[in-house]
Amino acid sequence: MSLKICLAKKVLIFYSVLAPFIMIGSLYNLIDGLILQKSPTYRIGLFSLFGFVIMPFLLIVTYIKNKCVISGDGVQIGKMMYPFSDYDFSIREKELAFKDRPLTSLFKKRYDELVIKRISNNEIILEKDLDVFERDIENIKNALSINKNRWN
Structure with a gap:
């Protein structure tokens, strides 16, 4: 998948x-x-x-x-590949003040971001804002959880 x-x-x-x-x-x-x-x-x-x-x-x-491909091997964002064996992926929710909100969704209080951590030392490698729709966030969560279970 x-x-x-x-x-x-x-x-x-x-x-x-x-x-x-x-x-x-x-x-x-x-x-x-x-x-x-x-x-x-x-x-x-x-x-x-x-x-x-x-x-x-x-x-x-x-x-x-901002092109992201979640495959069985890992997550590729742009040209960078993050394999599931070396990195941990999570989606974190954050709350932004009105002045910090993006123009595309001003009235939304909570925003999601993709967090990629290196497994060996728990260092955060990437924090990427998810400026997508709720359905897409659910699809990303499902794809990450299916592939995470495969590697664990």
């Missing part, structure tokens, strides 16, 4: 909704401001000119950096 999930799913959805508007506005600024020279130069900046390139690039990089 293998579970593939993006740990920043809510962020990707949020910015995917905004991306078309940013890209269209960026193309408009490039054509109207720089090529046709109809708008003032103070509106011309890197993001306003090349948002149609930068925004999709940021979405792709966000997906690649």
